[in-house]
Amino acid sequence: MKTFNFTFLLFFTVLLAACGDKSSSGNVSAEPQQTYEWKLVTSWPKNFPGLGKAPETFAKYVERMSNGRLKIKVFGDGQMVPGFEVFDTVSSGAAEIGHSGSYYWKGKAPAAQIFTAIPFGMNATEFNGWLHYGGGLEMWRELYAPFNLIPFAGGNTGVQTAGWFKKEINSVKDLKGLKMRIPGLGAEVLKKVGGIPIALTGGELFTSLQSGAIDATEWVGPYNDLSFGLHKAAKYYYYSGWHEPGASLEFIVNKSAFEALPDDLQAIIEVATRAVNQDMWDEYTAANNDAMRALVDTHGVDMRPLPDDVMAALRVASAEVMQEQSAADPTFAKIYASYNAFQQGVSKYHQISEMEYYKNREGKE
Amino acid sequence: MKTFNFTFLLFFTVLLAACGDKSSSGNVSAEPQQTYEWKLVTSWPKNFPGLGKAPETFAKYVERMSNGRLKIKVFGDGQMVPGFEVFDTVSSGAAEIGHSGSYYWKGKAPAAQIFTAIPFGMNATEFNGWLHYGGGLEMWRELYAPFNLIPFAGGNTGVQTAGWFKKEINSVKDLKGLKMRIPGLGAEVLKKVGGIPIALTGGELFTSLQSGAIDATEWVGPYNDLSFGLHKAAKYYYYSGWHEPGASLEFIVNKSAFEALPDDLQAIIEVATRAVNQDMWDEYTAANNDAMRALVDTHGVDMRPLPDDVMAALRVASAEVMQEQSAADPTFAKIYASYNAFQQGVSKYHQISEMEYYKNREGKE
Numbered sequence: 001m002k003t004f005n006f007t008f009l010l011f012f013t014v015l016l017a018a019c020g021d022k023s024s025s026g027n028v029s030a031e032p033q034q035t036y037e038w039k040l041v042t043s044w045p046k047n048f049p050g051l052g053k054a055p056e057t058f059a060k061y062v063e064r065m066s067n068g069r070l071k072i073k074v075f076g077d078g079q080m081v082p083g084f085e086v087f088d089t090v091s092s093g094a095a096e097i098g099h100s101g102s103y104y105w106k107g108k109a110p111a112a113q114i115f116t117a118i119p120f121g122m123n124a125t126e127f128n129g130w131l132h133y134g135g136g137l138e139m140w141r142e143l144y145a146p147f148n149l150i151p152f153a154g155g156n157t158g159v160q161t162a163g164w165f166k167k168e169i170n171s172v173k174d175l176k177g178l179k180m181r182i183p184g185l186g187a188e189v190l191k192k193v194g195g196i197p198i199a200l201t202g203g204e205l206f207t208s209l210q211s212g213a214i215d216a217t218e219w220v221g222p223y224n225d226l227s228f229g230l231h232k233a234a235k236y237y238y239y240s241g242w243h244e245p246g247a248s249l250e251f252i253v254n255k256s257a258f259e260a261l262p263d264d265l266q267a268i269i270e271v272a273t274r275a276v277n278q279d280m281w282d283e284y285t286a287a288n289n290d291a292m293r294a295l296v297d298t299h300g301v302d303m304r305p306l307p308d309d310v311m312a313a314l315r316v317a318s319a320e321v322m323q324e325q326s327a328a329d330p331t332f333a334k335i336y337a338s339y340n341a342f343q344q345g346v347s348k349y350h351q352i353s354e355m356e357y358y359k360n361r362e363g364k365e
Numbered sequence: 366m367k368t369f370n371f372t373f374l375l376f377f378t379v380l381l382a383a384c385g386d387k388s389s390s391g392n393v394s395a396e397p398q399q400t401y402e403w404k405l406v407t408s409w410p411k412n413f414p415g416l417g418k419a420p421e422t423f424a425k426y427v428e429r430m431s432n433g434r435l436k437i438k439v440f441g442d443g444q445m446v447p448g449f450e451v452f453d454t455v456s457s458g459a460a461e462i463g464h465s466g467s468y469y470w471k472g473k474a475p476a477a478q479i480f481t482a483i484p485f486g487m488n489a490t491e492f493n494g495w496l497h498y499g500g501g502l503e504m505w506r507e508l509y510a511p512f513n514l515i516p517f518a519g520g521n522t523g524v525q526t527a528g529w530f531k532k533e534i535n536s537v538k539d540l541k542g543l544k545m546r547i548p549g550l551g552a553e554v555l556k557k558v559g560g561i562p563i564a565l566t567g568g569e570l571f572t573s574l575q576s577g578a579i580d581a582t583e584w585v586g587p588y589n590d591l592s593f594g595l596h597k598a599a600k601y602y603y604y605s606g607w608h609e610p611g612a613s614l615e616f617i618v619n620k621s622a623f624e625a626l627p628d629d630l631q632a633i634i635e636v637a638t639r640a641v642n643q644d645m646w647d648e649y650t651a652a653n654n655d656a657m658r659a660l661v662d663t664h665g666v667d668m669r670p671l672p673d674d675v676m677a678a679l680r681v682a683s684a685e686v687m688q689e690q691s692a693a694d695p696t697f698a699k700i701y702a703s704y705n706a707f708q709q710g711v712s713k714y715h716q717i718s719e720m721e722y723y724k725n726r727e728g729k730e
Contacts, residue, residue: 064632065430120726123719125490125523128643129650158490159718222714240721267429268633274640278493285494288718289711303717311725346654347726349587352668353524353653354488355723356605358715360676361485 036261038072038096043083043104046076049227050220050287054155054249054280055099061272070265072097087252091147096257099154102140102250103184108147110325111332114339115140115151117160117244119189119318122343124156124246124281126350130342131248139335150258152273154249155280158288162239162306163218164209164230169237169306172313181205181217185321186243192317202228209233218243222291222303223284231299238295238303242314249280401626403437404460408448408469411441414592415585415652419520419614419645420464426637435630437462452617456512461622464519467505467615468549473512475690476697479704480505480516482525482609484554484683487708489521489611489646491715495707496613504700515623517638519614520645523653527604527671528583529574529595534602534671537678546570546582550686551608557682567593574598583608587656587668588649596664603660603668607679614645 040059044052059072075095077083086098087105103116115136122130130136131153140151163182167174176194187197198214208214210233219225221241230236251273258266295301305311322340326333405424409417424437440460442448451463452470468481480501487495495501496518505516528547532539541559552562563579573579575598584590586606595601616638623631660666670676687705691698 061632061636065629065636067627067629123722125646125650128647129654132644132647133651159722161718221718240717242722242725245722245726262432264430264432267426271426271430271640272636274643275636278639278643279497281490282493282497285490285711286498286707289494289707289714292714293710305717305721305725312728315725315728342651342654345658346650349654349657350723351727352605352670353526353586355720356670357488357524357607357610358720358723360607360670360680361610361712362716363677363680 033069034262035068036070036265038070038257039080039094040072040074040097040099041080041086041089041095042075042098043077043086043100046074046079048076050157050223050280050284051155051249052076053283054276055251057279058099058154058251058272058276061275062268065268065272066265070261070268087147087149090252090254091149093148093254093256096254098252100250100252101247102151106184109143109331110329111143111335113185113325114332114335115248115250116184117247118322118336118339119185119243119245120315121245121339122346124158124248125354126343126346127156127246127248128153128277129346130339134342135338136335136342139338143331143335144252145255148255150253150255152251152253152270153277154251154273155277156249156284157220157224157244157247158281158284159221159241160244160247161218161221161225161241161303162243163216164225164233164236164238165216166209166212166236167215169239169310171307172310175310175313178216179214181208181214182243184244185318185325186218188321188324189243189314189317192320193313206230206233220247221284221288222295223287226291226295231295231301236301238301239306240303242306242311242318251276398434399627400433401435401630403435403462403622404445405437405439405462405464406445406451406454406460407440407463408442408451408465411439411444413441415522415588415645415649416520416614417441418648419641420616422644423464423519423616423637423641426640427633430633430637431630435626435633452512452514455617455619456514458513458619458621461619463617465615465617466612467516471549474508474696475694476508476700478550478690479697479700480613480615481549482612483687483701483704484550484608484610485680486610486704487711489523489613490719491708491711492611492613493518493521493642494711495704499707500703501700501707504703508696508700509617510620513620515618515620517616517618517635518642519616519638520642521614521649522585522589522609522612523646523649524586524606525609525612526583526586526590526606526668527608528581529590529598529601529603530581531574531577531601532580534604534675536672537675540675540678543581544579546573546579547608549609550683550690551583553686553689554608554679554682557685558678570595571598574601585612586649586653587660588652591656591660596660596666601666603666604671605668607671607676607683616641 040055042055055074059074062070081089086100089095090098101116102112105112144151178195179198180195181200182190182197190197205217326336405420407420420439424439427435427437446454451465454460455463466481468478470477509516543560544563545560546563546565547555555562570582691701
């Protein structure tokens with residue numbers, strides 16, 4: 001029996017050496033690694049240009065970086081749940097992650113609107129600066145914590161346009177009684193200057209404009225507007241933007257699901273969201289450029305600024321809306337105070353850097 | 366012996382089951398995984414604000430995401446090699462990765478300059494759009510392939526300032542004979558309008574300005590300029606920028622080292638560079654904002670635009686420099702043609718979107 005035991009122990013040792021911890025010899029632990037399958041619900045049609053591409057890119061990044069240990073299945077609007085149920089679905093854990101726009105959740109937390117866009121607020125560059133180096137992200141996480149959600153920035157569209165108008169806007173009077181599809185804080189501002197904001201989903205815009213059910217609509221910008229064919233619904237006036245100067249999207253992750261992941265997969269999610277946050281914006285920059293050329297050169301669209309007095313009235317109304325929102329909700333007030341303090345500084349700096357550069361590059365003094 | 370063999374085989378089977386492939390039960394292969402230790406050489410002092418923070422952030426991202434399988438040790442300028450030897454060091458494989466600025470390598474490939482910044486060229490938003498969705502990155506990879514290098518965008522400073530001048534610049538005449546520290550294509554432009562570009566490293570700026578060895582210097586922007594104390598060297602005029610409207614940094618990876626990595630670690634490097642590319646820019650946005658306030662409020666610095674006729678002369682000279690560079694090198698010509706075509710479109714779009722928005726936000730018509 002002594003020979004038996006010795007032989008056995010020898011094999012036991014050899015086998016353990018063959019499958020155990022190799023860190024001392026340039027390898028890391030080969031403990032069996034758990035795999036995860038996550039559901040990602042979105043508020044966009046599957047693979048919708050820009051908005052819908054971001055969650056697909058994210059899922060690919062995560063699957064490759066995790067060597068297949070975290071697989072993410074992406075569901076378009078309505079495939080698992082309707083787009084407006086993304087927040088609740090991820091909050092409950094029925095899906096582990098979602099991609100959407102925070103301003104849809106103003107009924108849950110009014111301050112959520114701040115993390116998409118504010119009329120006459122910060123553009124993409126500025127918002128990302130505030131979010132990641134100005135305390136914004138911490139406040140957003142605090143806001144979503146009671147819902148068991150962790151938010152991450154999830155892409156940016158750049159400056160959105162003011163939208164498509166069936167009649168030329170020559171003065172503030174032309175906004176009185178104007179039936180316009182416009183959501184969020186922009187809708188509140190339009191109301192203040194006499195307009196009538198209408199709530200419509202993207203899919204309803206074309207026919208509503210064509211039928212005359214609405215007089216005007218905003219959507220995103222040249223890239224998405226062109227793909228919806230908004231320029232074909234009638235002869236329109238296309239105006240440059242004021243109400244969503246850099247609309248930021250969001251990834252929301254169920255906190256319990258996130259905390260159940262090992263540290264490397266948590267890091268993979270964090271870094272992938274940062275990468276997608278820029279990737280979407282890069283795509284919009286290039287695609288808006290192409291789409292604007294097509295709108296101008298092929299379809300004869302002429303994008304123009306709104307008259308100065310209209311902009312002035314919208315600016316005043318926007319300031320009032322932000323005061324009212326702050327007065328109505330202390331959390332809104334606290335987060336907006338941080339946002340606004342950052343904006344006051346960075347907007348001055350961008351006047352003399354970015355804006356001055358835009359002016360000088362073209363030689364328009 | 367039958368009993369012995371049976372017992373042995375049983376243990377053998379149990380042991381293999383305990384350490385083998387678990388993919389069928391929600392786990393992935395536990396094959397021993399190789400670890401890698403990479404050296405990252407940079408052109409910046411270790412932990413230099415902004416520029417030097419990016420490679421540290423990158424190394425942390427990669428180590429966490431790879432669960433320690435890819436460890437990256439970051440070397441500051443001169444710690445392993447001098448900053449200007451980053452390209453050769455990574456090309457040879459003596460270090461696997463580097464973080465630097467592509468315009469330092471114009472002696473290797475003149476077109477490398479295009480991937481940092483071009484006078485009156487694209488800003489950070491536009492450059493990133495061209496790079497990732499306009500064909501830029503593919504051209505950059507082709508340019509660096511003969512050197513066994515793969516480039517990735519590695520951060521952006523935003524619009525750099527024109528710099529610090531000891532005398533007020535009132536007309537083009539004031540640039541004649543002006544001894545100014547300015548590198549790259551900006552130096553060529555200054556020469557054309559009668560100035561004398563001087564090559565100095567960052568560490569020499571303060572004393573050179575103070576001693577009068579130079580009349581003016583550019584560096585980066587408020588964040589880095591303030592930390593160098595440039596405002597203290599003398600009474601200066603600080604002008605807004607034209608020559609580096611969004612300076613992009615680079616990660617360069619040794620191609621052989623990259624290809625020796627498994628696919629998940631390759632993906633981790635790719636996605637981490639994208640995340641750092643935005644992270645640095647976010648940091649600059651916030652830090653330039655803070656630094657500008659300090660310069661204005663505490664140090665009485667007044668940043669102003671250069672006079673219109675000076676800007677006009679610099680614009681004309683810049684166009685000539687780009688023509689000369691294109692004429693001298695067919696690769697430069699090909700890449701700049703792509704860059705310029707993208708700029709022509711996107712700059713028109715940004716006039717009516719970003720620039721119009723900056724104007725309307727402040728109510729300066």
